Amino acid sequence: MSEAYAKAWRDSINQPEHFWSQAAQAVDWMSPPARSFDEAEGWYPGGTLNTCHNCVDRHVAAGRGGVTALAYDSPVTGVVHRYSYAELLDEVGRVAAMLAALGVAKGDRVVLYMPMIPQTVFAMLACARLGAVHSVVFGGFAPLELAKRIDDASPTLLLTASCGIEGARTIPYKPLVDEALRLAHHQVERVVLFQRDTGPVADISSPRDLDWDTLRAATHSDPAPAPVEVASSDPLYILYTSGTTGTPKGVVRDNGGHAVALAWSMANIYDIGAGDVFWAASDVGWVVGHSYIVYAPLLVGATTVLFEGKPIGTPDPGTFWRTIDRHGVKTFFTAPTAIRAVRKEDPDATFLKEIGTGQCRTIFLAGERADPDTIGWLEDKSGLPVIDHWWQTELGWPALASCVALGDLRRKRGSAGFPVPGYEFAVVVDEGGHPVETGQSGAVVIRAPLAPGVFRTLWNNHAGYQKNFATFPGWYETGDAGFIDDEGFVHIMGRTDDIINVAGHRLSTGQMEQIVASVDGVAEGAVIGADDAIKGMIPVAFVVARAGVESEQALHDAVIKAVRSELGAVAALKTCYVVPALPKTRSGKILRNLLRKIVNGEAVAIPPTIDDPAVPDMLLARVRAHAEV
Known part of the structure; x- marks a missing residue:
């Protein structure tokens, strides 16, 4: 155990106000918070800021406008395009002007049903700029699922694109959107559609439909809206995750704690700072995409890779390694499933041997449990440390990991590591709420109050949020089963209903x-x-x-x-x-x-x-x- 990690974790648990007050200095505040935490108001009460300003404007103001902010890589369309921070600021400003012209203002909800294209990132940041609350729905979701989210979020506006491309499949989005709006009880005032160069031409003949490029041209002379001042506790976004009843749960992410936690995680877990290149091979429709494609890399002034493709078949099992090498990726983050898919197609890692891993120093895995065999294969073939880590949509950033920049490279195959500063996995308890013996399986819980950036409510469903703390008072019930071994490694083995009684x-x-x-x-x-x-x-x-x-x-x-x-x-x-x-x-x-x-x-x-x-x-x-x- 490194002393730097041990001290950081102890300080975060024993002196959380001081620890997170120090961490908050990485963020530009319009009004500094009165203190770090209040039980009723949450993290950084009284503080105001704007997340878009922190992701874009401040880096340009600091003279780093020429640094690449966003590297769009789409093997499915053959397009690679890089946007500097100055260019990103201009693109976000143009979209913000479009939204403002349609009446979008602070507190309004905007649903994004879009693929992995730069316009999706521009739109997310534009919403944050205006103080609007975005809700990104994974592109390709069935109309009924989209309708459920529209009804719950009650947005004033829906942004979409003509199609998404998943491997060899092209998915027209507009028919899905039209059907979702027919099924939804809530009536969305406007639908703005971005027509892609690739794929079908979408029908925008309805009076409520607007063409993205036409609207952009019409508002081109409008000044880009300034970043709107929002409270630390104001929502940045709603992200829906599956609920046990079939009704999606709208996880609400705040602005202040989110910005602080993500900036801290980039520096201390992933060892990424200004000018470094980070790639999370996920989708912006999931929490990994929100946190580690869009917000976290930009908060620290890094370059983020936006990848539209699959680990295999676009065009081959060498896609990951080719992308890492092309963009000079320092830290790579993907799901174990993706690595297993690559291994299945290329078990001898022929493509990896031929292409290499460029400047990559570390590979992180998350999204599901990484089995030891997959980790072993990847470490053996890549020669890089492969770090499994764990978190959830509700948490928003890692709770278990090896904090690389704190000198903690301990890892054990099959374990997601040790608690990240801010999280206390003090016990693993059984169904009766009693601690189990070291090494025995039970329900994994985290001590409340939870760290900055973690959800503090569900949209329109605070009672549902409180249920997460009802079974074990004072503890957040993760819903996962696992154990802590005699060395302190936490093993997440699956959902609690994966413990079977034979x-x-x-x-x-x-x-x-x-x-x-x-x-x-x-x-x-x-x-x-x-x-x-x-x-x-x-x-x-x-x-x-x-x-x-x-x-x-x-x-x-x-x-x-x-x-x-x-x-x-x-x-x-x-x-x-x-x-x-x-x-x-x-x-x-x-x-x-x-x-x-x-x-x-x-x-x-x-x-x-x-x-x-x-x-x-x-x-x-x-x-x-x-x-x-």
């Missing part, structure tokens, strides 16, 4: 997944708990074979043998489906609940977030065929 034995399917992933020939896998008349529940595995595996039966047998060998007969894993693909969201998370329903014979609704809607039917056929044998 004939009275509590077993972690995440632990089984770790074993399954280490079996030679397995590209990726998932283990879920299925209902069983005798044992209550039993584990069932689904695995995707690596390229070159000839015998599915041999792989099936190897998986069963490996779990039995490491966990014993108590694991009761007897069924393993070798399948072409696993059901995943577009952000790469495996839809384990869908797998559970398929195995249990329950009705399956295709979730709107699914990447390939054909996968569930394929899996259902496999499971039924197995049942008939």
Whole structure:
């Protein structure tokens, strides 16, 4: 353990007001906050600022207008374009003028249903400039899901584009938007559409529709609006995440705590400062995209890469390494699923050997649990430290990680690391609220009050927010299961419902997944708990074979043998489906609940977030065929 990390963590827990007061000096305040924290008002009460000013204007004012702010790289369209901070300021100012001309003002909500293009970033920052609250909805969401978010956020305006491009698929957005607006109860006054050079020409014949470029031209002579002063506690954005009832939860992010926390994380976790190049290979529709494509890199004056493509097939498994090398990326952040996809297509890392990793120093993984085998493969092939870390949409920035700039490079494959300063994972508790023994699985909780930048409410649903603290008073219930080992490493093994009870034995399917992933020939896998008349529940595995595996039966047998060998007969894993693909969201998370329903014979609704809607039917056929044998 480095002394710098140890001191930072102790100070953040024992002297949080002083610690976060020091951190707040990295942000430009219009009115400095009276203090760091107030239980009723949250972080930095009395302070005012503007997040767009902090991301753009201040860097230009400091003489860094010529530095690249945004590097747009789109292998699906063959376009690479770089915007300096001065150019970004101009583009954001033009969009802000467009929005202001349509009456958008402080506190108004604006929904963005847009792909991974620069205009999406411009629009997010323009909303922040005006003090408006943006709600980015992942492009390609089904109309009903978009309608739910429109009804909850009640926006005055919706911004969209003619299409999104996902690999080889082009998704026209305007028909989806039109259907969503037909389904929504809330009536959006205006829809502004950006017509892309690639893809279909969108229909904007409705009276409420406006063309982006036409509106931009009409407001070109309007002065760019100055950054609007907002309170630290005022919302910057609403980001919807799936709710257990089917109703999306609108996570509200404030301006002040968000800016401070993200700036601190860039400097101390990712070791990124002014002029460095950072790439988070995610989508702006997810929290990683909000935090680490748009806001955090720009807050510290770094260059951020906006990538429109896939890890494979655009055009090949060398896409990641080629992009890292092209832009001089110092720190790279992606999801384990993406690395598994690359490994599946290029198990010997031929493209990586040929292209290299350029100036990259560290690779971070998050979004789902990174199995040790995937981390080991990537470290071996890249020669770089690979750091798994953990956080959630609700948290907004990492809670578990190795803080690289604080000299803490400790890592253990299978663990998400140690608590980041500001977070206290004091205990892992069981269902009765009692601490469990070191190394035993239970519910992972974080002590309240939570760090700056973490949500303090849900949009239109504060009661739903409070439920997160109801089960274990004084603690935030993360909804994840895990354990803390004897060295203090925190292991996040999966959601709490991934702890299954097999004939009275509590077993972690995440632990089984770790074993399954280490079996030679397995590209990726998932283990879920299925209902069983005798044992209550039993584990069932689904695995995707690596390229070159000839015998599915041999792989099936190897998986069963490996779990039995490491966990014993108590694991009761007897069924393993070798399948072409696993059901995943577009952000790469495996839809384990869908797998559970398929195995249990329950009705399956295709979730709107699914990447390939054909996968569930394929899996259902496999499971039924197995049942008939």
